[in-house]
Amino acid sequence: MNRVLFSLFLLSGLLLSSSCSDNDVPPERLDVTVNGQKMIFNSIIVDRQGSTNERSFTAVINSNTSRIITFNANINDEGANVVKNFAYTIRGKIFKQAQDSDNLIVDIAINTNARFAMDFSGILSSYDPETDSYSSIQLTDGSMDVEY
Secondary structure (H helix, E strand, C coil): HHHHHHHHHHHHHHHHHCCCCCCHHHEEEECCCCCCCCEECEEEECCCCCCEEEEEEEEECEEEEECCCCCCEEEECCCCCCCCCEEECCEEEEECCCCCCCEEEEEEEEEEEEEEEEEEEEEEEEEEEECCEEEEEEEEEECCCCCC
């Protein structure tokens, strides 16, 4: 009888520990589709900006800096469009909200001293002074969740 109770206790412990696995840990990445191409930025750096409440976020793919997403956010700011200086850089060309027609929608769901999560989509532009013209990119299905 003791063996049966011990076996049931051991089995329930294993089931409980497996149900509380890594599902609660955020993926620590930024996913976005840029002009129809799905990208996963799997290296995220969070700079706490000294004693201020501002945080700077930098995301790259596999530690390669040919594609970079950067933005700033004040800690505890949540909701729509509280992100500042959102930019997407590809091989040195910076895309940001440059024209009145650019529209970037950012919704921050979690913004604490240790975790940040948001969804975003929109259009960003880059100005070329040599041709006096803008080129645009479209970001869709953007999401980020990181603990720091």
